[in-house]
Each structure stands twice: as structure tokens, then as C-alpha cells.
Amino acid sequence: MTAPREMSALALRDAIAAGQVSAAEATRAYLDAIERQDGAIRAYTQVFADRAMERAAQIDAARAAGKPLGPLGGVPVSIKDNMCTAWGKTTCASKILENFHAPYTATAVQKLEAAGAVILGKTNMDEFAMGSSTENSALQKTANPWDLARVPGGSSGGAAAGVSARLCAAALGSDTGGSIRQPAALCGCVGLKPTYGRVSRYGLVAFASSLDQIGPLARNVPDAALMLSAIAGHDGHDSTSADTPVADYAATVERPVEGLRVGLVKEFISDQLNGEIRAAVEKAAKCLTDAGATLVEISLPHSRIDVGADGTLSSYAVACYYIVATAEASSNLARYDGAHYGHRTPKTVGDIIELYSQSRAEGFGDEVKRRIMLGTYALSSGYYDAHYLKALKVRRLIAEDFRAAFGQVDVLLGPTSPEVAFRAGAKTADPLTMYLSDIYTISVNLAGIPAISLPVGLNSTGLPLAVQLLAGIFEEEKLLRAARMVERGLGSQELVPPAGREEK
Ligand code: GLN
Numbered sequence: 001m002t003a004p005r006e007m008s009a010l011a012l013r014d015a016i017a018a019g020q021v022s023a024a025e026a027t028r029a030y031l032d033a034i035e036r037q038d039g040a041i042r043a044y045t046q047v048f049a050d051r052a053m054e055r056a057a058q059i060d061a062a063r064a065a066g067k068p069l070g071p072l073g074g075v076p077v078s079i080k081d082n083m084c085t086a087w088g089k090t091t092c093a094s095k096i097l098e099n100f101h102a103p104y105t106a107t108a109v110q111k112l113e114a115a116g117a118v119i120l121g122k123t124n125m126d127e128f129a130m131g132s133s134t135e136n137s138a139l140q141k142t143a144n145p146w147d148l149a150r151v152p153g154g155s156s157g158g159a160a161a162g163v164s165a166r167l168c169a170a171a172l173g174s175d176t177g178g179s180i181r182q183p184a185a186l187c188g189c190v191g192l193k194p195t196y197g198r199v200s201r202y203g204l205v206a207f208a209s210s211l212d213q214i215g216p217l218a219r220n221v222p223d224a225a226l227m228l229s230a231i232a233g234h235d236g237h238d239s240t241s242a243d244t245p246v247a248d249y250a251a252t253v254e255r256p257v258e259g260l261r262v263g264l265v266k267e268f269i270s271d272q273l274n275g276e277i278r279a280a281v282e283k284a285a286k287c288l289t290d291a292g293a294t295l296v297e298i299s300l301p302h303s304r305i306d307v308g309a310d311g312t313l314s315s316y317a318v319a320c321y322y323i324v325a326t327a328e329a330s331s332n333l334a335r336y337d338g339a340h341y342g343h344r345t346p347k348t349v350g351d352i353i354e355l356y357s358q359s360r361a362e363g364f365g366d367e368v369k370r371r372i373m374l375g376t377y378a379l380s381s382g383y384y385d386a387h388y389l390k391a392l393k394v395r396r397l398i399a400e401d402f403r404a405a406f407g408q409v410d411v412l413l414g415p416t417s418p419e420v421a422f423r424a425g426a427k428t429a430d431p432l433t434m435y436l437s438d439i440y441t442i443s444v445n446l447a448g449i450p451a452i453s454l455p456v457g458l459n460s461t462g463l464p465l466a467v468q469l470l471a472g473i474f475e476e477e478k479l480l481r482a483a484r485m486v487e488r489g490l491g492s493q494e495l496v497p498p499a500g501r502e503e504k
Contacts, residue, residue, distance in 0.1 A: 004029045008494075009075045009169040009223040010250075013116075016074035019063065023056035023074030026169075027118050030076040034120065034167050040148060041499060042140045043162035045081045046088050047121035052076065055118045070116030071250065072230055078168040080159050081122040082129055083109050083214070084203040092205050093137035094127045096342040096363030106203025107238065108172060108214045108231040115230035120168055123158030127365045128333065129179055129207045131155050132437035135428055136367045143424075144187060145499035146463055150421040153183030153437075156217065160187035163217045164464075166500040170218040170227050174204055176211045177321050178416075178441025181453035181468060184217050185416035188455045188464030188495035190483070191217045192224045193441075195474050196448035197242035199228075200235030208328035209240075211321075211445040219494050221454065221484040225249035228476060247477040257481050262288050263298030263409035268440055272307055277415045280456040280465040285413055287489025288482070296409050300401040302394065303443040313418075313436055316394050317443040322435060323378045323391035324446070329368075330375030336363060370431065399447040406449075406472035411482045415440050416453040416468040420461075440468060450476050452483045455495050464495055 004012055004026035015021045031049050038044055059074045079085070082092045084102035091097045113119065126136035134142045134157025142157045144150040145165035152161040156173030160183035163171050173180040175193035184191025192215045199214045206212060216227030232246045262285065269281055285295055305315045338344040338359025345358040364372070378387040405412060418439055427434040444451040451470040459465050467486070471479035 005033060005166045008219050009072065010226055012169055013071065013073055013075050016059070016063070017069055023059040023118060024053065026074055027052050027056040027076050027120070030120055030168060037165060037499060038167060040143060041145055041161050041165050041167070042142050043123050043158040043165065043167055044078065044121045045091060045093065045124050045139050045158065048088055048119060051087060052118050052120050055113070059116060059118070070114065071226060072112065073116030074118060075116070075169050076118045076120050077112060078120050078123045078159060078162050078171045079109055079112070080125055080156050080171070080173045082125060082174060082205040083172065084205065085109060088122065090205065091139065092128050093125045093139050094363065094365065094368070095138045096336045096360070098138070098343065100342050102203070104203060107200035107235045109203065111231045112172065117230070123156070123162055123171060125158055126155035127368050128205070128329070129155040129174055129176055130329070130367050130371055132178070132182055132434050133422070133427065134158065134183070135424065136365060138365050141424065144421045145497035146188065146421060149423055150463070151186070151424050153186035153417070153421065155179040157183045159217045160184050160189055160191065163187070163189045163219060164495070164497055164500060166496070170216055170223050172214055172227070172231070173217050174212055174214050175445065176207050176325060177445050178438035180215045180217060181416050181441050181451060182437060184453045185466030186421040186464065188497065189217055189219055190221055190224045190452065190454050191215070192228060192452045193444060193450060194228060194232065194476055195450045197240050198450070198474065198476065199231050200233070200238040200241040202235055202237035206332040208325040209332060210328060211325060221452070221480055221487050222250065222253050224452065225253040225480045242474070244474050249477055249480050252477055253480045253484050255481055256291055256485050257410060257478055260288065260293035260411070260482055260485070261296055261409040262293050263296050263405055263412040265303070265412050265414045266297050266299045267301070267304045268414035270305070272305070272313065273415060274419055276459045276465060277418070281413060281415055281467050283456055283490070284467040284486045287486045288413070290489055291485045293485070298405045298409060298412060300405060300443070302397040302401050305439060313439060315439055317398055317446060318435055318439055320391045320394040320398065321442045321446060322374065323387050324395060326371045326375030327378045327388050328375070330372045330379065333368065333372055336360065367431070395446045398443050402447045402449055402472070410471065410478055412470040414468055416466045420459055420463040420465065444470055449473055450479050452479055454483050454487060456490060458495065
């Protein structure tokens with residue numbers, strides 16, 4: 001009998017339903033692994049051991065009583081620490097929310113539990129989801145399970161490290177500019193950003209409300225489909241969640257797409273792309289053509305990447321994102337004022353303004369402050385038209401390019417990240433270099449479309465390589481089926497890092 005941690009979420013769900021393993025045994029196995037290994041990886045900010053064991057016992061009791069267990073019955077998962085839960089804390093890896101207890105539970109989390117999942121704990125992230133390496137966490141640094149001296153990516157770095165080191169069967173992360181897909185790529189797991197509006201954002205602490213979306217990180221594409229099926233759908237608490245019907249992603253994922261047309265994004269697969277990552281994209285393309293797909297070259301002119309005389313990269317998408325996202329963040333983060341939420345300065349202050357500024361100065365980290373200042377500037381009178389309004393126009397052009405592309409092809413294929421996992425500390429001194437980590441993921445959020453990152457083996461130094469598939473609005477079903485075609489073509493072997501292999 002395979003050990004619970006060796007099983008995919010789907011296999012574990014089936015084994016629990018069949019009575020081959022209990023939810024309590026599976027949960028215990030994960031909690032023990034966290035106890036043993038998370039000291040080195042630090043994926044979790046909080047572990048809810050007692051609560052998880054209680055939930056598991058309820059599921060085992062339900063099974064004994066002959067009740068159905070739900071599509072994730074007994075599967076131990078993690079959630080990112082920016083999703084509100086009525087138990088434990090919701091910290092956003094920020095000092096300002098270090099002791100914040102949310103009064104309610106996020107819809108996506110509620111849905112996961114309703115589907116039978118057991119929540120093990122909350123995972124580390126860049127503070128307020130701002131970053132690409134999880135080094136902006138005010139609580140702890142998370143290591144990449146493939147090489148502990150490297151970053152797991154970010155901002156859902158704890159989620160990706162946890163999935164890849166087998167410290168949970170699957171996870172929920174959030175993606176505003178790449179925060180699910182980029183860490184999934186750097187840690188060697190699957191990460192899906194759904195269409196904007198596919199999953200309720202109710203109870204997700206807001207960073208940039210027109211871009212944020214919750215999605216799954218998993219060991220393989222069918223598990224990601226299973227997780228998405230559980231959390232997708234309209235929610236009366238989130239007016240931006242869509243009424244569009246939710247397909248049964250888990251049921252259709254094994255069905256290859258007949259006559260799949262795949263667009264290779266010319267602007268993404270250029271000479272400046274790292275050779276090994278380019279080879280990974282070619283390998284994925286070959287899997288698709290072997291499965292009967294046709295390739296078409298597609299141009300997304302407004303997602304173009306330029307190389308400066310000194311070799312620095314730039315793109316409209318990154319520039320546009322850092323206006324829109326920071327503008328929204330500066331507004332969303334205004335609520336942390338020392339009076340309504342979170343940290344309040346212990347110092348004696350003269351007036352309310354001083355209370356605000358002192359509490360915020362103590363509570364926010366440098367990157368968050370940088371974003372608030374950038375966003376406030378972009379929205380300030382006299383600069384609004386020059387920056388914010390202009391960025392909205394660029395955003396529209398980027399989205400129009402995608403709309404035109406999906407008139408010609410079913411999915412687009414390209415890289416997820418410009419490089420493999422980088423060394424801790426390598427980019428912390430240079431925010432702009434850090435921002436460029438999302439050069440291939442950001443335009444997806446600006447356009448609101450779904451995209452998935454999936455692993456394509458290891459590079460010459462043993463670090464995960466990944467590719468990204470993109471689809472049109474609400475085309476998750478097609479996206480997952482196409483991703484599964486790649487996974488199957490590759491032999492579909494799960495990548496297990498040294499940190500996840502420790503015990504047998
Ligand atoms: N790395 C990007 C940023 O720092 C994206 C983060 C995210 O998707 N939450 O804003």
C-alpha cells in the first residue's frame with residue numbers, strides 16, 4: 001500500500017473513500033512530516049494540528065456512517081496566509097496583521113472544507129502578496145525544497161514549497177501578477193490562475209482587486225482540476241465573481257482536445273530567453289504536436305519584451321502592472337490605520353494622524369511601503385491622467401491582443417519564469433530586477449484570462465523547469481485538458497525534490 005504522502009490528491013481521495021486509508025492516518029502522516037521537515041523549509045506560518053485531526057475524525061465517522069465524503073474527502077491541504085479563516089490568524093505575512101483574527105472564513109476555504117478537504121495550516125508568502133521570492137515575508141524565509149539556499153518564488157512561495165516537499169497534498173494560493181504560477185514553476189509543481197471572477201475573492205485579503213484571483217497549486221494537472229472544481233463558482237458575497245457555469249474540470253481533464261490549435265507567442269520565445277527554458281517550451285510543444293495539435297506562431301505586440309543597451313529587460317505589461325497594482329494597493333491598504341485593523345503603535349501619539357502614520361510606519365515592510373507610495377503618486381491629482389489612466393489604456397491593448405489571439409488558437413504556450421529558482425538574497429537589493437520575475441505572467445492578470453504553469457523536468461543543475469499555457473476567458477476546461485496532454489506526453493512523472501523524499 002502506497003504511503004498517504006506519496007499519493008496524488010485524487011488517489012488519496014479514492015483510497016480514503018475505499019477505506020484503504022483513513023483521513024486520520026493521512027492527516028497524521030502530513031502533520032508528522034511538517035513536524036520533521038518544515039523546520040528547514042518553513043512553508044507554514046501556522047499549523048492547525050488539533051483542528052485538522054478533528055476534521056479528519058469527522059470524515060472518518062461520516063464514512064463509517066455510510067455518508068458520501070465529497071470530492072476532496074479527507075485530503076490534507078494548505079491555504080495561503082492571506083485567506084481569512086474564523087479560526088487561527090490571518091497574517092498576510094505582515095507585522096501589521098501579525099495578531100489579526102478574522103471574523104469570518106473566505107468562500108474558497110469554506111468550499112474546500114465543504115468538499116471534504118482537511119486544512120493543515122496556512123502558508124508563508126511575500127507580505128500582502130507583494131513579491132516574487134517570499135523574501136518579503138515579515139515572519140520567516142521559506143526555502144526552495146530543491147535547494148535550500150534558493151528561493152521558492154513568490155508570493156505563494158510557502159504553498160509551492162509545501163506542495164513540492166509533500167507537506168500537503170495540494171494548496172490554495174493567490175495570483176495578482178504571477179504569484180501562483182511563478183512559485184509553482186520554481187518549485188516544480190502545477191499552478192493554475194483561474195479567469196478573473198471564476199473563484200470568489202470574498203475573504204481573500206485584497207492587494208489589487210481587479211487582478212487578484214485564488215487558485216490551486218498541485219502535484220499534477222488532474223489534482224489542480226479537482227481543486228478548481230471545488231472552489232469555482234458564483235458567490236453572492238463577491239460581486240465580481242461570475243455566474244458562468246462551472247464545468248466538471250476533474251471529470252473532463254483526461255480527455256485530449258481534438259484538433260487543438262496551439263499558439264507559440266513570438267514575443268516570449270525570443271533570443272533573450274534562457275536556453276534551457278526555451279528547450280522546455282519546445283519539449284512541451286512537441287508533446288502537443290505528438291498528441292495531434294497544430295502549432296501557429298502568434299504575436300502579442302503589447303506584451304513585447306524589449307532589451308535595453310545594458311541588457312535590462314522591459315515590457316509594457318510590467319510597467320502597466322506596477323501602476324495599476326500599486327494604485328489599487330495604495331487604496332486597499334489604507335484600511336490598516338492602527339484604529340480599525342491590526343498593529344497599533346504602543347507609542348504615545350499627539351493626534352489621529354500621528355497614530356495612523358506611526359502605526360503604519362511600524363507595521364508595513366519596505367516593499368509594501370514602496371508600493372503604497374508608488375500607487376498614491378500614480379493616483380494623485382495631476383498625475384492620474386499621465387499614469388493611471390494611461391496604464392488602463394495599455395491594459396486594454398494587452399487584453400485586445402489576447403482576444404485576437406484566441407480567435408485563431410485554443411491555447412497559447414510560452415515560458416512561466418525567465419529563469420529557474422534563484423539564490424536567496426540575489427534580488428532583494430534591486431526591486432526592479434525582482435519585478436521582472438513576472439515578465440511572462442503579468443499580462444495574463446491584466447487581461448483577466450486563465451493560465452497554468454506546469455513542470456517540464458529539471459535543468460542541468462537539477463532545478464525545475466516549467467512552461468505556461470494560457471487560454472481565453474472561462475476556458476479553464478480546455479486549458480486543463482491541454483495541460484494534461486503535455487503532462488501525459490512528458491511521461492507525467494511528478495518531480496519530487498530531495499526534501500520530499502526523506503522518508504519511505
Ligand atoms: N510578483 C508580483 C508582485 O510583486 C506579483 C505578485 C502576485 O501575484 N501577488 O506584485
